[in-house]
Amino acid sequence: MIPFLDLKAQYSAIKPEIDAAVARVVSSGHFVLGPEVAVFEERFAEYCRAAHCRAVNSGTSALHLALLAAGIGPGDEVITVSMTFVATTAAILYSGARPVFVDVDPLTWTMHPGSIEAAITPRTKAILPVHLHGLMADMDPIMEIASRHGLVVIEDAAQAHGAEYRGRRAGSIGDVGCFSFYPGKNLGAFGEGGAIVTNRPELARRVSMLRDWGQETKYNHVIPGYNYRMDEIQSAILNVKLDYIERWTEARRSLADKYNALLSDLPFARPQPPRYARHVYHVYAVRSPRRHEALTLLRDAGIAGGIHYPVPVHLQTAYAELGYRAGDLPVTEMLANDFLSLPIYPELLPEQAVEVVSTLRNAAARRPNGVVSDRAEDPQNVMTWSHNRRAS
Numbered sequence: 001m002i003p004f005l006d007l008k009a010q011y012s013a014i015k016p017e018i019d020a021a022v023a024r025v026v027s028s029g030h031f032v033l034g035p036e037v038a039v040f041e042e043r044f045a046e047y048c049r050a051a052h053c054r055a056v057n058s059g060t061s062a063l064h065l066a067l068l069a070a071g072i073g074p075g076d077e078v079i080t081v082s083m084t085f086v087a088t089t090a091a092i093l094y095s096g097a098r099p100v101f102v103d104v105d106p107l108t109w110t111m112h113p114g115s116i117e118a119a120i121t122p123r124t125k126a127i128l129p130v131h132l133h134g135l136m137a138d139m140d141p142i143m144e145i146a147s148r149h150g151l152v153v154i155e156d157a158a159q160a161h162g163a164e165y166r167g168r169r170a171g172s173i174g175d176v177g178c179f180s181f182y183p184g185k186n187l188g189a190f191g192e193g194g195a196i197v198t199n200r201p202e203l204a205r206r207v208s209m210l211r212d213w214g215q216e217t218k219y220n221h222v223i224p225g226y227n228y229r230m231d232e233i234q235s236a237i238l239n240v241k242l243d244y245i246e247r248w249t250e251a252r253r254s255l256a257d258k259y260n261a262l263l264s265d266l267p268f269a270r271p272q273p274p275r276y277a278r279h280v281y282h283v284y285a286v287r288s289p290r291r292h293e294a295l296t297l298l299r300d301a302g303i304a305g306g307i308h309y310p311v312p313v314h315l316q317t318a319y320a321e322l323g324y325r326a327g328d329l330p331v332t333e334m335l336a337n338d339f340l341s342l343p344i345y346p347e348l349l350p351e352q353a354v355e356v357v358s359t360l361r362n363a364a365a366r367r368p369n370g371v372v373s374d375r376a377e378d379p380q381n382v383m384t385w386s387h388n389r390r391a392s
């Protein structure tokens with residue numbers, strides 16, 4: 001049995017520290033936006049090499065407040081990608097703005113800078129790239145286009161804690177960066193959590209108010225706000241985990257190297273991080289036109305695989321009103337059809353990566369005889385039997 005990720009293994013490795021941190025909060029009697037949150041914000045800003053951090057109750061809330069703090073609302077358009085988790089799009093809609101999708105680059109799988117300008121209209125206010133699977137989007141051209149057109153840049157860094165672009169950390173390049181601490185993320189709470197980081201003090205100040213009912217001081221509500229506050233317990237846990245994130249990230253990176261080497265003679269297109277990148281492998285995805293067959297073989301061997309993501313946002317029923325059709329974003333749709341994610345988490349043993357790849361190798365070996373035939377693609381089916389609940 002190789003699960004898609006193993007949160008219990010991580011907990012047992014640091015149990016005494018986590019238990020002590022939780023007990024400290026419980027006996028302090030301080031549960032929401034207290035000293036643990038303040039310490040976490042200070043440390044996470046430093047980790048991201050950004051000036052300010054504000055913790056909130058989810059990655060979705062972080063995106064929503066980043067948009068509101070940047071002044072985005074009804075009548076505005078936000079350029080983003082469809083190859084992402086739905087939360088990116090949902091947050092844009094929460095703000096009242098309209099998401100405008102551009103295609104991704106076929107090699108990096110992130111926003112294609114060359115497709116941005118054609119999507120800019122007089123209503124465009126922001127560009128929202130997503131650092132998919134832990135690889136940062138190509139930020140230099142994105143920032144250049146944004147500054148030429150006077151647009152805000154909001155980074156969706158929910159999958160990219162500690163990822164780097166030419167030595168700069170995810171979240172610190174755009175006007176504001178948004179993170180999620182959902183349990184399965186590279187830095188995960190024991191429940192929901194999120195944060196924004198920014199170098200612009202006025203954006204941080206607005207997020208501080210928006211997450212706590214628009215209060216400037218107690219009972220002085222200067223703007224309409226939300227209850228998007230972070231818990232002390234989650235911050236205390238994140239404060240413990242922040243000491244390990246670099247070690248865990250290096251473990252992910254070395255497992256990815258291992259997968260890359262082991263898969264080199266098999267018919268899977270592997271991730272190709274550009275030279276600018278420190279990829280943090282929240283997801284290790286490969287591409288295969290026969291991914292359903294590969295997933296079935298993994299499952300039969302007790303190995304959980306996944307697909308991130310099988311249906312791009314612009315083709316989801318929930319967002320049909322946006323008016324997109326199959327064929328509108330060819331690269332995005334091609335990736336949705338052949339992406340296949342292999343188990344990756346810091347506690348995964350190198351031997352287990354070998355086992356995953358030998359299972360795939362056996363499948364490849366059976367192919368030439370035509371013994372194994374691929375079944376019709378059925379993302380629903382694939383998702384039910386993959387053992388992971390939600391990797392991201």
Ligand SMILES: *Cc1c(COP(=O)(O)O)cnc(C)c1O
Nearest residue numbers: 058059060085087158180182392
């Ligand atoms: C997880 C995720 C989010 C949302 O974060 P939550 O904490 O689950 O609200 C947003 N964008 C991307 C790319 C994600 O992977």
